[in-house]
Amino acid sequence: MIQIECCDNLELMSKIESGTVDLIYCDILYGTGRKFADYQDLKPIRSEIEAHYIPRIKDMHRILKDTGSIYLQMDTRINHWVRLIMDDIFGYDRFLNEISWYYNSMSNTKNRYPKKHDCILFYSKSTYYKFNHEHxxxxxxxxxxxxxxxxxxxxxxxxxxxxxxxxxxxxxDVWTDINFLKNGVKYNTQKPKALIERIINASSNEGDLVADFYLGSGTTAEVCKDLNRNFIGCDINPRAVEITLQRLNNARS
Ligand SMILES: C[S@@+](CC[C@H](N)C(=O)[O-])C[C@H]1O[C@@H](n2cnc3c(N)ncnc32)[C@H](O)[C@@H]1O
Known part of the structure; x- marks a missing residue:
């Protein structure tokens, strides 16, 4: 089953039963304050970040199974605030990793070290989470x-x-072997499939239900199709949903 909706993620999550999702991966709004070609990002203001994320992360916690896990991807602009929210909602002891995804892209920065990694916060709902360390x-x-x-x-x-x-x-917990997407990008902040494949292989099994509530160009949905996972996800931007549906039509399996 692959279910894609065009709506605010709060609306989709409100329709999902508690304790039904195995894995959530979301490449969230990074708080750049920028207007991308495809969407408007949040401002890097703590009250704005909390107002957006607290109700959403509460719902993510509610819909996860007890054996479920969650990965939220962002960069160093807001990872410290999001981590505090995650600690409050999931519990400090459910924090498992902050994965650094290092991408080697060009930079003209001269007044400090170029910022070249994303942070992926990995939490589980309980101590009984899946982790396929031999995959x-x-x-x-x-x-x-x-x-x-x-x-x-x-x-x-x-x-x-x-x-x-x-x-x-x-x-x-430092991933240097997955390249930044340079060519063939269909959407502003599109992520490489290999990054999401690793996460899905690590924290779910075939037939599990995976969710992405910040879908963008649908990378997670395509990976789920390839890896025989069920998928539910949404984006508020109709163009994102359109690109996702095209990708799914062209996907391998
Ligand atoms: C960082 S991008 C995701 C990119 C994606 N990982 C990919 O590979 O293409 C974040 C997405 O979240 C969407 N978004 C922002 N606020 C949202 C909301 N409240 N509900 C659903 N989607 C939202 C934006 O339209 C944008 O497409």
Missing amino acids: KSLRKEYATNTINRSKTKAGFNNDKADYLNGSTYLVQ
Whole structure:
């Protein structure tokens, strides 16, 4: 099932039964204050950010299953305020990670370090959340120099070197291996499919229900179609919904 609506996300969430969603991923409004070609962003004013997010995050908490998790993506303009809201609603102890997605794009910044990462806040509703740590999209092979370093340590580490060779480790909380979208972008703030694929593979299984309430060009919906997840989502902007429907028609499965 893939359900896409054109409406305010508060309206869609009010129609969703409590405890029914397995995973929420939202690439939210970043608080840039900018008017993008496709939508108006919120201003970076704490009262405005709280007025928008508090009722929405309360509803996200309500509709998640007890085994569910949530990932909210933004950047450093508002991540500190959103984290406080998440702590209040989900609980400080349900915070799991702040993932940094580093993207290497050009910058002319000269008065401070160029800002080149997004923050993805990962919380669960309870301690019984799903996390598929063995899924291949979450595994990395050890670098050759890590293996060689083990080999050169006086022989007794040969066993360790052999063990490292061919085995993998879980990706850490800084993601540098997923490129920023440069070409073929259909929407202002479109995100790479690989980023959302990793999240969906980590925190849901086939047949689960995934939701994205800030849908944009429908990247999450397309990934759900590819990965056999059910999906529900919306965007307030009709152009976003139109692009999403086109992408779904052209999608693989
Ligand atoms: C950062 S963009 C999402 C981009 C998306 N991840 C993609 O890959 O294309 C945020 C989206 O949220 C939508 N939006 C803003 N306020 C909303 C609201 N109250 N309800 C539903 N959608 C909203 C905007 O129209 C915009 O398309």
